[in-house]
Amino acid sequence: MTIDARPTTVAHSRLDPxxxxxxxxxxxxxxxxxxxxxxxxxxGAMRLPKAAVLPSPSKKFKVSLPASLASGQAYIPGGRAVAVYKEGNQVYALSTICTHLGCIVKATDNGFDCPCHGSKFAKDGSVLKGPAPKGLPWLEVKHAGGDNFLIDEGKTVAMGTSVNV
Ligand code: FES
Structure with a gap:
């Protein structure tokens, strides 16, 4: 008896592919x-944290000056980098963003002090002491009736520009 070593063809089924x-x-x-x-x-990209950046609030906002605001005293609306002054029947607003590197300046009796590098500004925003290269910008103010004013943080005006009450 001999054994055939040649491969034989095997029929494959679906179960035995x-x-x-x-x-x-x-x-x-x-x-x-x-x-x-x-x-x-x-x-993985779907699980990344959502952007934490919120749309910035409008640059224009309304402010009501308190009746107790003394002449020459800065009024700083909450959440805004703006100082509003009422002197006599004139109202004007200054940005409180330091022109050196952008810190928020603090209002003092004589004007503004920057807590970051020591710049000092007068009440009209002019530089009293550096390193700030220029004065605080004045902002557009519009009278909105009574003690209400519309301030636009995005629009600067010439120093000395104020609105009559
Ligand atoms: S940021 Fe105000 S002095 Fe530098």
């Missing part, structure tokens, strides 16, 4: 890996 060549298997594995990398990358 033909063996996949190694090259095809590696090609499929590469595609599946790429698809999985894209999927997990997308899922």
């Amino acid at each position: 033909e063996a996949m060549p190694r090259r095809d298997f590696l090609g499929l594995a590469a595609w599946w890996s790429a698809a999985a990398a894209l999927l997990f990358g997308f899922l």
Whole structure:
């Protein structure tokens, strides 16, 4: 009796598919890996924190000057880098953003002091002591009736520009 060593053809069924060549298997594995990398990358991007930047509030805002505001005393509306003065029947507003590096200056009896590098400004915003290179900008003010004023932080006006009450 002799044994035939030649390979015999085997009929494959759906339950017993033909063996996949190694090259095809590696090609499929590469595609599946790429698809999985894209999927997990997308899922990871979805889990990133949402942007914490909020739209900035409008540069224009309304302010009501308190009746108790003394002449020459700065009124600083909450949350705004602006100082509003009422002197006699004139009202004007200055930015309180230091012209050196942008710190918020503090109002004092004589004007403004910058807490960052020591600049000093007069009540009219002019520089008394550096390193600030220029004075505090004056801002546009419009009378909105009574003690109400409309201030535009985005619009500077010439020093000395005020509105009559
Ligand atoms: S930021 Fe005001 S002095 Fe530097």
